[in-house]
Amino acid sequence: MSVLPYLVVAWLVLCGLYGIVTSRNLVHLVICLSVVQSSTYVLLLAIGYRKHGLAPIFVDISPHSPVVDPVMQALTLTDIVVEATVSALLLALTVQAKKRFGSVDPAELDPLKG
């Protein structure tokens, strides 16, 4: 089952994209985008995983124990921060879209009105 984490990544990307394409509500669309982004967390953590690796916290383990890749975990943290900021900005835009167009349905946003 060593390909399972990678299949989860592909599944999350496609699931999220399907949600984005068929979305009828901008808030739902933002959440679908974060599903797509969460696939990158799984990918980064899967790449950083080491068989029999411990968490990279050397409080009660020897400094030479095999650990999972801490660089990938640090990158995942960066990724989560970016995801949070993107969601916040898009939700703010959603509030503005509702005020301007009176709807949060992407199909009803008229590009000529903006």
Next chain:
Amino acid sequence: MSLAVRRRVFLVAAAGFGALIVWGLTGLPDFGVEIGHLGTRIAHAAVPERHVTAAVSAINFDYRAFDTLGEEFILFTAAAGVALLLRSGRGERERPHIDASPDRQVPETSDLVRVFGVGLIGFTLLLGLYVVFHGHLTPGGGFQGGVVLAAAVLVVYLAGEWVSAGRLRPVAAMEALEATGAAGFAALGLAGLVAGRAFFQNVLPLGRSGQLLSGGTIPLGNLTVGLEVMGALLLVFSEFLEQALLLRRRS
């Protein structure tokens, strides 16, 4: 394009795209196999070189601190962007607003939520401070702790009422908190230059690993980032809450 057509077009495209992703992912090394030696080397260098037990913090606030500076300013800019986007809408408040459902019932906060909320505030604050201050020893750090600290303030809102004006001016305090945190972290980088070494070089005494005061500038990095994250999230939350309260006051 109608929804049905759009779905059909997507399914065709997704089949190709999905095949490409799976093809790309199968080219990766097997799950659990070591790819390169960087991760293991840095993990094993964290204790002897930086005297911190949490390797992820050593990377974020020392080896990769320059990247974290950029990451922190992404958050800073996004909070400013949200504030800008939602504040520009406040001018529209003056116009008469037609409530779509004027007779809807806005539920009152129940006493149970109030009592538990008040009880939770202290615990959440303590947990947030613990996570921030032990970032270089155990899992956690400035980013995670900052989110917990922001949640503590949100519990205040949940249990009571959001104070948007008055003498306390929480928004000004949040902006100050965010700016102090961001500037503090940048100052840590400059400290390296002032000491005549590289940007973000760890210039403070490292101490004994496992102790609260160890790791040189790493705990300070956690603290400043924690303040920045707390301030930025509170600013974002308060802007959204203000929009919600705007609707509630009208009804």
